[in-house]
Amino acid sequence: MLVENMIKDRIAYIKMNNGKHFNCLSEDMCNELMADIKHSYEKECVGIVLEAEVNRHVWSAGHDIRELPQDGSDPLAFYVPMEKLLREVQEIPIPVIACVDGTVWGGACDLCLSCDMIVSSRDATFAITPAKIGIPYNASGIMHFVNQLGINKAREMFFLATPITAEDALNVGLINRVADNGEELRIMLEEQFLAPLRRNSILSISAIKRQFRILSRASTVISAESFERINAYRNIVYCGEDYREGINSFLEKRPPEYKGKAKELD
Template sequence: MDSSTFDPGSYSTLKLDLDEGILTLTVDRPEALNALSQQVVSELWKAFTAIQDSCTHDAGWPVRGVIVTGGGGKAFVAGADIREMASMGPDSAAEYARSMQGVTLLIEKLPVPVIAAVDGFALGGGCELALACDFIYASEAAQFGQPEVNLGLVPGFGGSVRLPQRVGLGPARELIYTARRIDAAEALRLGLANRVLPSRDELLAAARETLQEIAGKAPAAVGLAKQSIAGATGRPTNQGLEAEAEAFREAFTTDDMREGTAAFLEKRKAAFTGK
């Protein structure tokens, strides 16, 4: 893996800060409320591909968790880039949608946890980016919504798939059909957000604390747990159980499983290596 891929100088629309295994990825287009231009999408693909490549024992697991947030103070990500979309035809629009869908699939497949730290607007594509993350933590200033029908559009980056998975079919339909915005308290009530914090600083601190807690666990086991949940989501029970059994079997191939069980029996702290 090329270490320059985590160098902030490698990106023009993102800021990356890797500190003690926690990578904070900030979408940084405050002049456009961090809208997901095609360049942002391309750089998100590059960053998450680099994270994926780092999640091996050979690479030393330099990244144990990711915080995704927005810069500028007003928005997490306000949505897709409307200026760019206004000139797109059907084929180029489909390509744009599929490229961002690819980013969201990368996030879901990462073997490390990803927390969306939402402060300000998470609308349209911004809400869809957050939905692809494992957890959503929100500040009291956060606002969520899928306002695409206001523009004669529909969600294109996964909202029609992941929003029902998070909040249920009925609430998701209502949010998408009405284009209604909801605040952080309502997002928490619906199960869209995991936690609500008073301020941006407390939001980022809480996300970091959770990821540091997870970083102390066996890396491969965390990745397999994420894989198991993804493999079971939306599938019949028997297929979900098969995905879980396969992840359980794979855990028994790791050194960390032997270390974890030995440490438990010997009443000591486990020393996980990621093998």
């Protein structure tokens, strides 16, 4: 079992329990998380807390690089398990709260942003790292960051692929609250988030969450031509040598040697 699920007082505590592999979002991990999220809703929980077994201060290392395709397939296609997991978190009609006490990398950062609220310890960090691996992120993921953070901060996180601190994340609206340490984080989560959630109308909250989801999509409609252009840009990247070099260098634990040029997209 890669995921542990405990229901207490109408709250589901879903814990990624594969710390020895830094809770990589493998296909199996994503499928187990989705199953537990659906189960929590079926059991009429009023909220879900997403947490993790932390190893070497890593909350989650993100997408499992070992599972990325190198056969010309889109690594972030619509039905890839990680993409399905992000949609499940966004669309489940009860609030999902990410409780972060460690570093968050790549797809795990997108997973946190897919949650309705994020609380963290002060030494948590957040990084979105496709540029390090040579992955062309998809349009829905980029718009997710733009809608949450604004375009300038989204550009910084994607272009630089360096971690931002919990304090910085709080200032730009990526997270909701910061606690000084792990113990205070648990107290804050219970007293300031879960206690009010248990008291409020879940029917009202469910309707409001659905509205947030619909309204956040309303301003992101693009033309068919623009959509085709985006897919063409991405296809050039994930079918290219830099993409394979990024994966291989990660697996071989060496710095990548990228040789691609921006003009290849012209």
